[in-house]
Amino acid sequence: MANPGNVARGLKAAISNPNNSEEAKQNAQGRLNDMDSRGELDSAEAHAGQVERGHKAAISNPNVSEEAKAHSKSLVDDFN
Known part of the structure; x- marks a missing residue:
């Protein structure tokens, strides 16, 4: 399943793209x-x-800082 954040970014890009039709923009906004x-x-x-x-x-x-990097690394390891 697609990441909802990525889908939302794509829809927002479609809405702001001047090359897209109004219908495409409306569909993206609706979604x-x-x-x-x-x-x-x-x-x-x-x-x-x-x-x-x-x-x-x-x-x-x-x-x-190295201390903050170590803290972030331990948290990233917890995510995986």
Whole structure:
């Protein structure tokens, strides 16, 4: 199953793309509204994915302390 966050980003891109027809934009907006009404955009799974990606980014960021990188690494290991 596709990640709801990725689907939402694709729909938002379709809505803002000037090359898409108005019908395509309306369909994308309708699907985005459906996802929002079902709570898929704010799901705990989507949030957990965002948290994991943030910790992965911290590990490779040269401006993050070694202590913080170690903490992020331990949390990323827990996700997997």
